[in-house]
């Protein structure tokens with residue numbers, strides 16, 4: 331039997347999640363389908379996490395419009411969903427007098443885009459703000475509205491909020507064909523067919539393949555890989571601001587930035603590749619990052635890296651975001667080519683697409699819209715008095731599973747037992763930070779595995795890192811299992 335919906339959103343990255351949450355304010359039956367085993371498994375988990383102020387995008391482009399509009403509401407969205415956000419300000423460094431006109435051009439562009447709080451700092455003001463910045467830097471553009479956030483946390487919380495308001499999420503649903511008859515779409519995976527009136531393509535680097543299943547209006551998405559280093563939070567604070575260098579033809583260049591969790595990231599590179607799944611890091615590119623970034627931060631401590639990672643920008647041959655109604659198929663909407671500043675733009679893109687869909691379907695606002703479910707309360711971020719109260723209410727708060735990030739057993743169990751609860755080790759990681767610290771899960775992995783197996787009532791050998799094919803243990807050696 332076919333399941334029937336008003337709207338099917340394809341892809342559960344930040345864009346699909348934001349659209350789903352906005353649609354859940356209306357009397358609509360919505361489903362989100364995602365090919366991975368959790369939300370935020372694509373680009374939305376591996377990027378710079380910057381809420382860009384909007385000085386970089388070409389005036390008049392969709393990127394500029396949605397960036398600036400998204401940046402204006404981003405803090406409110408994070409506050410409502412209890413997601414970390416810090417308005418730390420962004421700097422763009424110029425390393426010679428020649429760079430000054432470039433910075434002035436960025437200011438002009440920013441002002442044309444409606445960005446406030448842009449100014450040029452001279453060397454002494456720059457060093458007063460960021461004493462560790464390289465002495466070669468002679469000027470900097472300061473963007474006061476630049477901020478940092480947690481992109482995967484926001485995606486997870488948006489989906490949770492959508493789910494409590496009636497949206498269905500189907501994980502491990504890889505769309506492999508779409509057909510249309512009259513005013514209905516049939517969206518199929520290998521296991522299931524969904525019928526719906528509206529399809530929204532939010533499939534990230536795969537948006538071109540989804541588009542080719544429905545539309546004749548072809549475009550091409552090239553994965554543009556960006557690699558990063560991550561440095562231990564023990565070193566923070568080094569910089570308060572996000573420190574960019576002047577942009578290049580391939581993107582915003584190499585940055586050094588604190589994260590909301592106080593680690594430091596350095597990167598990204600920009601390399602066009604063929605494989606839409608290839609998120610490997612490479613020794614050559616990681617070395618290149620250090621060479622470039624050492625102008626911004628001359629004393630990068632090479633013994634403090636805790637990991638390296640890569641993400642794929644969805645670079646579109648049309649050079650801009652493609653947002654809204656398709657040009658040739660009614661009922662089909664796109665959020666395609668969403669490379670940077672797509673994270674920042676997500677709230678504005680979601681609002682735009684929702685308005686268009688609601689207008690087409692003629693539906694009303696629901697009168698039973700619920701607030702987001704409470705976030706998991708973090709032991710690490712609680713003061714001693716609150717920690718005592720948490721342990722008194724639930725002794726599992728007193729058992730620390732991840733020592734680096736001080737994540738308790740209670741938080742891990744809560745992460746499993748909530749809307750779209752965690753089913754994999756990586757899903758636990760993104761909901762609690764267990765495994766994200768200095769030892770990168772060396773100590774906590776067996777304990778996380780055991781809790782997952784207990785809560786999901788499955789064999790530990792069936793627990794995966796991030797879905798089928800990433801099983802962690804291969805079977806039993808025999809004998810009893812002891813703690």
Ligand SMILES: Cc1cc2nc3c(=O)[nH]c(=O)nc-3n(C[C@H](O)[C@H](O)[C@H](O)COP(=O)(O)OP(=O)(O)OC[C@H]3O[C@@H](n4cnc5c(N)ncnc54)[C@H](O)[C@@H]3O)c2cc1C
Pocket residue numbers: 340341342343344345346363364365366369370371372373374375376377378379380381382503504505506532533534535536540554555556557598641642643644668669670671672673674675
């Ligand atoms: C290196 C790098 C740095 C960046 N830095 C920033 C930044 O600092 N600030 C900023 O604003 N933006 C930044 N971005 C851009 C931002 O990360 C992206 O614009 C945003 O994450 C895109 O979200 P999305 O939902 O479109 O894509 P994704 O997060 O990739 O989500 C798409 C989803 O669709 C699913 N999917 C694909 N095909 C199918 C199918 N056939 N069936 C079902 N599901 C499918 C995928 O599994 C995936 O989960 C950066 C990007 C990169 C790569």
